[in-house]
Amino acid sequence: MTESNGAMVANPRFYRKAKKKLAHAQRVLSRRQRRAKQEGRNLRTASNYQKQRLAVAKLHDKIRRQRADFLQALSTALIKNHDLVVAEELRSKNLLKNHALSQAISDVGWRSFLNMLAYKAQLYGKEFLTIDPKYTTQRCHACGSIMGQNGYRKLTLRDREWACPMCHTHHIRDWNAAINILEKGQKLWQNPKTKEKAA
Numbered sequence: 001m002t003e004s005n006g007a008m009v010a011n012p013r014f015y016r017k018a019k020k021k022l023a024h025a026q027r028v029l030s031r032r033q034r035r036a037k038q039e040g041r042n043l044r045t046a047s048n049y050q051k052q053r054l055a056v057a058k059l060h061d062k063i064r065r066q067r068a069d070f071l072q073a074l075s076t077a078l079i080k081n082h083d084l085v086v087a088e089e090l091r092s093k094n095l096l097k098n099h100a101l102s103q104a105i106s107d108v109g110w111r112s113f114l115n116m117l118a119y120k121a122q123l124y125g126k127e128f129l130t131i132d133p134k135y136t137t138q139r140c141h142a143c144g145s146i147m148g149q150n151g152y153r154k155l156t157l158r159d160r161e162w163a164c165p166m167c168h169t170h171h172i173r174d175w176n177a178a179i180n181i182l183e184k185g186q187k188l189w190q191n192p193k194t195k196e197k198a199a
Contacts, residue, residue, distance in 0.1 A: 001074070002174035004182040009074060014066040015107040018059060025056045069111050075116035079126050085117055086185030089130035131184045140164035140171065141179040 001009045015022075016081050029052045036046040043049055078085055090110055114130065121128035138147040138155055145166040148154030152165055155173070185187050 002178045004175075004178040006172075006175050008174070011108050012066075012070055013107055014063045014070070018063050018090055022056070022059050022063075025052070025059055027104075028052050029056050033133070038054060055109055067107075071113045071116055075113060079117060079120040079124050079128070084125065084129070084185065085121065086128045086129045086131060086182050087117065088133040088136060088181055090133060129185045131181060133181075136180040136184065137173065137177045139176075139180050140167065140169060141171040141176055141183065143167040 014184070029049070032046070032049040032052050033043065036043055036049050091134060117128050120126075123179070135146050139145070140147075143164060143166050145164060147162075160173050161171065162173065
């Protein structure tokens with residue numbers, strides 16, 4: 001997560017950190033399942049299988065609780081320290097179709113985070129808005145020009161930093177997007193023509 005003031009919070013990647021341990025536990029579970037079936041035993045009464053099944057379930061539950069605790073603390077801090085919080089209304093289901101990003105997206109719990117921000121804003125009497133993410137990444141917040149239009153090359157996920165071809169402002173991708181998101185939430189979004197007239 002990147003705030004409009006440039007502050008960044010890294011994804012703790014709880015699932016990825018536990019992935020190796022979880023994979024090992026699941027292999028053991030699979031092996032015990034095969035052995036029980038070969039011996040003609042019911043899985044419900046196979047004690048070694050049931051012990052391992054509980055061990056796998058505990059690992060999954062630990063990851064879930066770590067993620068929830070992290071998101072609870074972060075959402076509370078954001079809402080308490082700001083009168084207005086604006087976030088993109090991201091469609092997690094659509095993003096999960098991208099296989100290169102699906103694991104990272106699932107690991108961070110975006111939808112849960114947005115839900116927490118929404119109910120905590122009501123609880124603390126603050127304002128929380130979600131906005132359409134269209135152009136938030138591609139737009140230069142300094143001059144309003146949009147990459148991918150007027151012959152400019154559209155930014156890809158690899159472009160973490162870039163310079164606006166119109167005003168030559170250097171941008172850190174996520175920080176620029178965060179400023180755009182806040183401006184859109186505050187209805188301060190200006191296109192290049194509007195800015196020219198205002199100037």
